[in-house]
Amino acid sequence: MEVEWAPAREPAAHRAWSRVLRPVAAELLEGSTALAAHAAETIRAEFPELFDNADSRGENLGSTEANIRLFARLMERGADPRRVELPPATLAFARTEVQRQVAFASLTRFYRLGHEVVWEWLLARIARRADSQRELLKAVELGSAWLFTYVDASVAEAERVYEAEQRLWLRSTSAARTEVIADIMAGREKDARRAERRLRYGLERRHVAVIAWMDTAADEDALDVLEPALGKVAAGLGADATLIQPTGLRAAVMWVSGTCGFSAGRPPLPGSGGPAPDGVRLAIGEPGSGLTGFRRTYNEAVHARRVASLIGTGAERVTWYADVAVAAMASVDMDLATTFVHRVLGKLADRDEATRRLAKTLAVYLDENASRSRTGQRLGVHGNTVRYRVLQAERLLGRGIEEDTLDLRVALALLPVVDGESVF
The missing domain is CATH 1.10.10.2840 (PucR C-terminal helix-turn-helix domain)
Structure with a gap:
């Protein structure tokens, strides 16, 4: 069988590949189920919180075994490891982890751990099959280079799939939240329990709405700037839960809620410099309860922002509706x-x-x-x-x-x- 990978075509390399690596790859394919179980257990031991149920463990095992089997088949024929097409089980696993909100850095670590397990397995068998020190060194050199290249290509492909799925998932999640919020604002949604399930945010509580926006475009993603400012407000309000929803390229709204509720007026915020960094402005509504309060505090924040925008550069970086209520009502x-x-x-x-x-x-x-x-x-x-x-x-x-x-x-x-x- 002709070797496709260029570094393995040189005569000494080709001999090492044919005599050592190809038989080891065939052995790997035969023992893939047992090795996958060991690799999956190693991954689970490092990330127990991500594999705490049968579904997640089964998906991890299926993805790992599919990767090992693909690796073995490609290595057996000496294929170019840069031309990787991930198996369906691995693609499905990456998409599932997006929906579970597992960071891609964790997926990368999964690959690296699997890489370590497979390499230890390969190394032991390469050492048994090599007839000389020279053949051993050549086989180790080729096998290591091939495996590292394969893993790097696999991670790059997984990242592409992960990012594409993440964009789709975020759009669908954001679209679903936007629809629910629009229904609440318009008074079409009157069932708080149903709305809670759709939003994944408790509504039978006291809420305060906060709008954060930037008057000018930023070089970075606006949410990367707005979310820390909103987080600081949430901490200052003593929130038990938050719901953040982008409302444009340079704006986002956050609802914060608590079972104990918030007092009317100005809740204290941390830091003498205020919660808003340079370039970010905030508008904050008054506390309100339930679906009605969820809607009212948002409308108040919208009017507080409108007043701040009308005032222009002279406005405070944080505008509380309580401070501008008269102006808001009288300036419609x-x-x-x-x-x-x-x-x-x-x-x-x-x-x-x-x-x-x-x-x-x-x-x-x-x-x-x-x-x-x-x-x-x-x-x-x-x-x-x-x-x-x-x-x-x-x-x-x-x-x-x-x-x-x-x-x-x-x-x-x-x-x-x-x-x-x-x-x-």
Whole structure:
């Protein structure tokens, strides 16, 4: 039988292949079942958590035996080990591991462990069959090179199959989640138990929705940037469970939930620098319970993001719906909102820096129930400065701030939104 692999065609190599490696390959084919069981048990011993049921153990054994038998047949005929077509059992195993969310690094380790077991088996039989030290060295050299090349080619092919399956699986999983979420948002899905099964996320809990997005495209996958930021928020909220769903190329939404629930307002987040890295912005809804709360907190996060986007570069990196609820509700119709702001504030809506400082001071002053000391503490200025700025604001308004207080407070909340530049 002619040897196909070029390194084995040289006369001394061809003799070693014909006299030693080909008979060893035939012996390997005959003993493949027993050796596969040993290799599969070796893999299982290193990864017990991945093979804790009969199905996973059977799939591993079937894939391992199919690989050994293919290896033996190819080696027996001296085929080029770079031209590998993985057996169906191995392809099925790789696809199954994608669905079990086993990392490809683990699959690579499976191959390497199998490689070690097979090489130890081969080495012992090569040593018994070689007639001389020279033939032994040549057979070991050829067998080792052939096996390493075969394993490298097999891993490369497995990676191609794994990545293709992973893309398909992620798309199908994401599409299924997207459909369920859309049904919940539209009110079509009213059965929380059924929705839980479809989402694999508990719904009979308290939820907080968080939207993370990037205003500009990143050189890397956006989710690689957004997910760590969302993870930090989840940790700060003390979440028991999370559900993350991409909503575009530069955005994702996360629901976090807990059996104990979350308090209304601002839950604490870790780190004085906040949870959002450079380039990432967050919008966070208020806590809500069950299907209704799942839907409401998301809608609030959507509106918080809308307000942050309207404010533009002056917005905080983290926008809590609780802080912008009035602006969110009052800015649904921007034409009406803009007209209202300028009618109520008059010259106090001018865009120069001095006027903006007066508007900001007045907004905080009203928020602090007309306390000059608390306003001064928040703004870092003296109480007399607060008094002076409030008087200046009243002059621009042309009236006292005791009149139409509700309109005034709403207009001040809307001012950064309609002008696209935060003063807060």
